[in-house]
Amino acid sequence: MPELPEVETTRRGIAPWVAGFEINEVIIRHHRLRIPVPEGLAELLAGERIGEIERRAKYLLLPVAGGHLLWHLGMSGSLRLVEIGTEPRKHDHIDLVMSSGLVLRYHDPRRFGLVDFLKGDPFSDRRLAALGPEPLDDGFSGDHLYERSRGKRVAVKNFIMDNATVVGVGNIYAAEALFMAGIDPRVEAGLVERERYQRLAAAIKQVLAASIEQGGTTLRDFVSGRGEPGYFVQRLNVYGRGGEPCRVCGHELRSMTIGQRASVFCPHCQH
Ligand SMILES: [Zn+2]
Structure with missing residues (x-):
């Protein structure tokens, strides 16, 4: 299962090719993850520019103009960058085709991961609001x-x-x-x-x-x-x-x- 260090490494690994770039296209091959991928997500995200990627616990938050994309890797999920045109493998469920020239690709054999869209303050979402402090922050002692x-x-x-x-x-x-x-x-x-x-x-x-x-x-x-x-x-x-x-x-x-x-x-x- 991806733990906090893997999620933080994912954030750092994808940021240079995702943050500050526009989403040219969203391809969703499988809608049924832990919760269904929100209706209309592809249309909502197309053309949007992603801001600085944040991590809270094991959630990644990708800000766009209308809110935040909330991403959790679940038991077996991973986010990777591939060249445009790279054939999807089995269990490659979602692609964000970025204006950086790379594709952010979500792979999840067990489909316990989730993708959701949060409007407004993401930290008031019940999944984030109940969390204790980050272990590497000064607030944890x-x-x-x-x-x-x-x-x-x-x-x-x-x-x-x-x-x-x-x-x-x-x-x-x-x-x-x-x-x-x-x-x-x-x-x-x-x-x-x-x-x-x-x-x-x-x-x-x-x-x-x-x-x-x-x-x-x-x-x-x-x-x-x-x-x-x-x-x-x-x-x-x-x-x-x-x-x-x-x-x-x-x-x-x-x-x-x-x-x-x-x-x-x-x-x-x-x-
Ligand atoms: Zn001992």
Whole structure:
């Protein structure tokens, strides 16, 4: 599933060929994504110029004169740039033919992604209004986690994976950040002290920023259209390593299900 770093890399990868350019034509080959592609979208967008592309959580926002195109990649979606005239492959559902001379092409085998059109302030849309802070913004801090967690009995891992707490902390990033901060993922969120949340917030920023940085090395692939954007996770310390030795202390990493998600941690380093 595309996580926040992949979505941010997509934004950076497509922007030079999309932002500031006009949409010459919209080709919709498949209307039934997670929600139906809005009626009349092709006519609405044709001739419009796209402004600076924004990202909020895992949503991309493409501003045009009458509103914003809201795009979510779902479970298996990807946006790439291809040369005009490039034959569509199976599951290439939508093309925006840009005046830059490239086509922004949406590919989504499972069709859990969505494209919608928002009039007015996009951040008042219910899908965006309920979201917590961006993890890499200054508004996200250990103090935020501490204050929001008081009285919460949910496991700290589930607490940080909740989009209302902070956006974009998927299972991989939660596991890695908790290991880096030395916090047992099972501990009740409301029992974690302020200074430990400060370590955790710093660790979340670090794993996500490293992942985005790594994604930057694949940006040229957005223009060449080769392959799919991969996962940009740096060397993993715990995720997917259950039963293997901890890289820090050598103890066996433990694997268990927490809040219905597979979780790996070091019982020796994390408490
Ligand atoms: Zn350890």
